[in-house]
Amino acid sequence: MKEPVPRTSRQEVALRLVRPYGGICTRSMLVDTGIGQGAIDAEIRARRWLRIGRHTVAIPEAMAPSWPSDASSWPRARPGAAGTPELSQLPLLWWAVWESGTGAVLDGASSLTASGLTGYTQDRIDVSVEAGSRTIRHPGIRITERRPLGPLAPGGIPRVETALSTIRAAQLAVSDRQAALVICMSVQQRIVEPDRLLRRWRGIARSKRRSLIGPVIGDVCDGAHSLGELDFAALCRARDLPEPVRQQLRQGPNGRIYLDVAFACGLVVEIDGAGHSWGLAPVDDALRANHVTLQNRSVLRIPVIGLRVMPQAFMDQVATGIRLRSPH
CATH class of the missing domain: 1.10.10 (Arc Repressor Mutant, subunit A)
Structure with missing residues (x-):
């Protein structure tokens, strides 16, 4: 003793x-x-x-001074909340694991945060437990029962390994846009290796966002192959637009890989691979730039991730480009 x-x-x-x-x-x-x-x-x-x-x-x-001195305020704290330094997420993540139940581990975006992911905010902590475990619910903590729990990362806060956490973070995200963002950021910040993420995804049997997550992981981890398989003509057919007369994968300066698509009316669409510029900011930039381009030029640029998460908006611009350059 x-x-x-x-x-x-x-x-x-x-x-x-x-x-x-x-x-x-x-x-x-x-x-x-x-x-x-x-x-x-x-x-x-x-x-x-x-x-x-x-x-x-x-x-x-x-x-850290930012954390409340009143114990009753703790359950209302949030990781990544406005005004909260990232360093002060550490005690909240440990607290969530200790207070959620037997064998609780961080999962999803919370696990990625504990592994070093920065810049991705969430309104709750994701924790997983083995199915059937006794759990204690707290505001701000989302507990998911899983069988199996999945492989854990070595050292530090108990958490699911990064490849599986990335996939689960995308599955649990509040929107398709956030799902794509967390995948992009995890690979960009080297929280997870692209090959490991691809292998882990191939072992996932069911996913409510399979039609989005699979292509986005392909875009981020295997850009040239994914772009080469993109059937832009099918997107045009779905909108009753003319099919392109050319669709060819090209490599430009500085390692830029893009899909070169041309229409008979003279409109050209260049679809950039995910690695060309990371994150989702280029998606909004491209929409704005294309709006200007439609006024006086005939080349539209579309980030492939933007085409995944906002297909309607970008195909609207393609339709406008074709209409403006077609004989009336």
Whole structure:
């Protein structure tokens, strides 16, 4: 049995313990250092420590200033919320794992955040548990029961490995646009290797967003092959537009890979591969640039990811381009 820690040394021992976890720890971790349950309760009553759940204790002195000192505010905190420094996500992620139930692990975008993903915001923490596990629900935490749970990443916060987390993040995203964004960002920031993501996706039997996620993963991880398989003529037929007279994969300067599509009326459409410019900002840029281009030129540029998540908007522009250049 661990020798009890003297009252005068509790804070020093606790501060050393919570440092890797952003200022928090579990009661059992404190007990393992020699600080008994009664001593923990005494520190909480004295308001030197905070109880922020059934299992978790916060040491305010060790926490980032942005986190609430009122324990009742913790369940309403959000990772990536406005005004919240990214560094201060660490204690909230640990808290979610410790308080959600037996064997809980981070999953989806929350797992990717713990693995280093930056710039992707979410309004809740995603946690997964083995099906049948006892769980405790909290505001701001989405718990999913899974069988099997899936392979875990080594070290750090318990979390699902990055390839599977990327796919699940896309499946759980609030929109197709966000689903495409989290895939792009995970590969761009090297959170997941493209080959591993492709292999993991091929092993997924069911997905409610299969028609989107599969093509986007192909675009991001195997751009030239994916572009080569894109049937732009079928998109035109679906809109009752003339089929293109040319569809050819080309490589331009600086490694740019694009699909060169031409129509008999003189309109040319260049579809850029996902690696040409990352993220979804170029999607909005392309829509605006094309609006101007339609006034005086005959070349439209479309990011392939934009064609996946906003096909209607871009095909509307193609239809406008054909109409403006066709004899009346």
